[in-house]
Amino acid sequence: MPYLGEVLALVSGLFWAGAVILFKVSGRTVPPLGLNLFKNVLGLALMTLTMLLAGQAVFPRLGAGDYLLILASGALGIAVSDTLYLFSLNVLGASPASVVAALYSPFVIVLSLTLLAERLSLGQAAGVMLILAAVLIISYHKSEQRLPKKKLWSGIALGVLAQLFTALSIVLIKRRLEGLPLLWATNIRIAGGLIFLAPVILLHPRRRGFLQPLLQRSNWKAMAPAAVLGTCLSILFWMGGMKYAQASVASALNQLSLVFIFLLAVIFLREKPAPLKIIAVVMAAAGAILASSL
Template sequence: MNIQDGAPKPRAKGLLSLADQPLFLMLVPGLFWAGNAILARGLAGEVPPVGLAFWRWTLAAILILPLAWRYLGRDLAVMARSWPIMLVLSALGISVYNTFLYFGAQTTTAINLVMLQTLMPVLVVIGTFLVFREMVTPRQGAGIIASLAGALTLISHGDPAVLAHLDFKTGDLWMLAAVVCYAAYTVLLRLRPVVHGFSFAFATFALGATLLLPFYLAETHGGWPMPLTLHAAFAVGYVSVLASILAYLAFNRVVELVGANTAGLAVHLVPVFGTILAVLLLGESLHPYHGMGIALIATGIWLATRKPAAS
């Protein structure tokens, strides 16, 4: 199914052909979700978690509406008929996942946020089996194991003992719950109505923001309003455009192209890009374990996404 119109079409050429390239598309959420985790931790205590999530999805819905407008006339009725799954997907993947992540960032470290996300591909595999009885192929299994090993190598700095001594806090429970919710969203995406990608994104963003509204009002009334600062404005802009619109369109398309089990491996690119950003922006040094971890993740994703040779 093509992301441009929600229906099969001949393979596009030029820039639009990127919408048919799962390896490229997996880079997009990996990069922007890495920034989302770092930003969430960096602004902990300054920007309220529900407020950040609410304005993230409100702005994202507003920005994508002009792109979705031409398709909504035909797609709204389709999505309305599928309202139960639209509501479930909006709650799990939009409202709950990101809000829980931002709650987790208040009391845990960025490394714990990233580490717990590496569990998501495994949970997706379990979920697709429980819900759809979908079996993992040997090639996919090898890819998931290799990619997980690479992600843990980056997080542990190449020393497995580090993982045993991580300091887990209340925020880690929030993050674990968030990961479970997004794994469920990934598994259930195959049940989404067949509509244009822009229409689906707008509808889920708007529904997700609406579900968050009463909690945002309660947070504001409780004494933690969204601050009118440059930091808050930058945060909302980043998470709305990059971590929401671009990352979600790309991730949803990857699920269409290669299935939930393989698409979940995009999460293992989060520590890869976190490492690259730390080197480029913070001047941190590269070490052998960086190369080992990135190579394992690249190998795992290649194994999981490559098509079997024609017989």
Template sequence: MVGLGEFLSILCAMLWAFAVICYRKAGDHMPASTMNLFKISLTMLLMIPTVILTDGATPPEMPLQHWALMLFSGLVGIMLADLFYLRALQMIGAGLTGLTGSLYSPFVVVLSFFYLGERLNAWQVMGMALVMIGVLVISYRRKSLTIEHPPIKGFVFAALGVFFTALGIVIIKPISNEIPFFWIITIRSIGGLIAMVLFNILMKKSLNVFKVFKAKGRYWLIVGALLGQYLSTMVWVAGYKYTSASVASILNETASIFILFLGWLILKEEVNQRKILGAVISILGVLCVLYFSNGGFH
């Protein structure tokens, strides 16, 4: 049977895919820095009662270096990663930004190899390759790219977003089993919020998150923040907690399949044979990873 970690990793991909659609709609009406500060603030507000009701109001006892690592994980994995990703969405759109998602599992696999000593077997590597090929097939475009912003800059921003997301989760994997689950989310959110506030101050950007409620696209941002920052983050970290980082990262890439479906359903984007072929290839890759991660389906 599919393990809990694998199930949560795929569920995370579904939630994140819907959030990406929401962020793309909201990004037409507000800057990335405003969007990021709002969604981190909303997550922090929701996590306070969540952690009190689940893990208690008393912070976990852990070494100072663990606190520093968790806060740093929030800085790179929430503040930097989402800021770069949201800006990339505005610059080159969801389809092309999604293309860089194929870098996620290679980033995690490489980081896990050096930092955690994790290894993939040959079949899991093949599954990762199939997922990446499927994502590339789905994201391929024949039309020329927009020149309103240099495309290369948008791709670099998206790649940085993916890399910092991978880095933020891999570095806390060794201590994730020692810390209550909801405190992991809360401490990371604190790190992300502090970093985002300092960034906006240094860049002389607005700290008023309430103006979002008057902006067009506010409902898209609120729904995206609830699903993509609050719920998705919890499911995402839980996936890494209950399976290997390498396997979880590969399954997270199925978000591209869900983005394809939701883009057709909500944004009325075209679904052609090439995209369907890419989705099928990715699904085969996911099944390959799942099968050889759990000794077969039972």
């Protein structure tokens, strides 16, 4: 099928955008730690089922080092990073949080330069500058929420840290990942996040407040589809895009999730499309595409 990879990459971004909107809705009644736990439990179950239906081994014979590396990546990139992102999303709102999330690409570039000895192109440098400018616009933009400066900057800081940890968790496994089954790596990475996150919640003095909302079925209406879209479908379609299209093209199309999130936030969350916010989203999307290019 012509352009199959491009279609999969584009749909992956749309799935992630839908998940972000539902995560924002869920965040009104479910704390970030509890929400992250729920999405990973459901995501692990569905991903394991997918592997079994596809006839793939859930625990293939691989070295202990491979398992430990992917588990560590999940602990950093899912348990820590996703929790920070959900906190940031609750504070900033979907559109501003998505602009901050565009920092993922610059962080990957910087870490790749440092740890993998990759080179930075002029286009990538321009993309990084556009993203940084977009984040500055969001930080000084007066939103309809009228957030106190301290709360605004804390939301931005949490979002920045989330993208840094996500980028680090990917760059650390990038070279080894090329020789590993993608479905298995995705599943074990989710498991790593869950293994790290579950004890933190269970030993936390406020664990009842984190877990009780998960038992209320009314919260499942947003949580369950968010987990399916964000933890399963978007990842599977992302992998398909990477497999059937050039990596630079697929990653650029993935970054269009910024635009999808903005549009869905305006439609479903009633976030106001302020001119500066529109400019920031466009700049961040353009910067992310440039930063993802070869």
